Amino acid sequence: MNCHANKSIECTVSQCAHHCEQENYCSLDRILVGTHEANPTVDQCTDCMSFRKK
Ligand code: SF4
Numbered sequence: 001m002n003c004h005a006n007k008s009i010e011c012t013v014s015q016c017a018h019h020c021e022q023e024n025y026c027s028l029d030r031i032l033v034g035t036h037e038a039n040p041t042v043d044q045c046t047d048c049m050s051f052r053k054k
Pocket of ligand 1: 019
């Protein structure tokens with residue numbers, strides 16, 4: 001598998017095109033995290049905006 005795992009970005013979203021399948025890391029140099037809530041209160045309120053469907 002030719003995936004450059006960024007050890008600074010752990011991720012378990014294996015459905016994402018940027019996910020390193022063998023390891024739970026993102027392959028991007030950086031990601032953008034955002035929210036879909038007006039007033040985020042828990043981790044479920046945040047989103048990886050760099051997600052791309054496989
Ligand atoms: S872009 Fe976001 S969702 Fe996709 S592998 Fe990287 S951290 Fe995970």
